[in-house]
Amino acid sequence: MTGTTPHTLSTDHLPSVDAHRLEVIHVEGDAYSVDIRDHRLHVDQPLEAGGTDTAPTPTELFAASLATCVAFYAGRYLHRHGLPRAGLRVHAEFTMAVDRPARVTSLRLMITPPPELPEQRRAALLAVASHCTVHNTLHEPPDIAVELAP
Structure with missing residues (x-):
């Protein structure tokens, strides 16, 4: 979401069967x-x-969610190609806005691949890891509804 206008979602469009709670x-x-x-x-x-x-704070969990999603996708890539995951690490840094609304203004992730990762696999690992579900969601933001329960 960009801007500060509240964004609502009609509950008629929420998938009840596939909803994660x-x-x-x-x-x-x-x-x-x-x-x-x-x-x-x-x-x-x-x-x-x-x-x-x-x-941790909710914002730290937000950054951790992205970092762990990237790590998961990188790990699955390595596993799929018969490569070891030992040594795989993701370091995350984020900065907060100094103005309103309160928000994260930047996230930086640094993937440390396993030492045995062949040089020719590095670009593919980065491409796969950077398309994790959380990363995709940040690039294609969901509709968000914040409501009071009846």
Whole structure:
């Protein structure tokens, strides 16, 4: 989404059968738990932002989501081609906007391939990894609806 105009989505267009669901529940202060299938994640804010720093921030999880998606796609590429995944790493850095609205203004990902990756496979690994689902979603933003429950 570009700009600051709220973007809504009619729930008539939401695919009910294929919808992936999660739930966020307030824990205390600025801390929340996120239930995803049989997994529970936690988020909080740093001390300087009023939180208790018990977990990553939602924005850090956003960057982590992109970085892990890139790593997953890179790893699958390596596996598909019979190449080792040991040593595969993705380093992520992001910067926040200094103006409003609050948002991430840049994300930089650096893939460290396994040392055994042949030079002729490097470009293909980068191409595959940079087309992960989260990356594609950022380039083709979804419709987003934020609503109050009845």
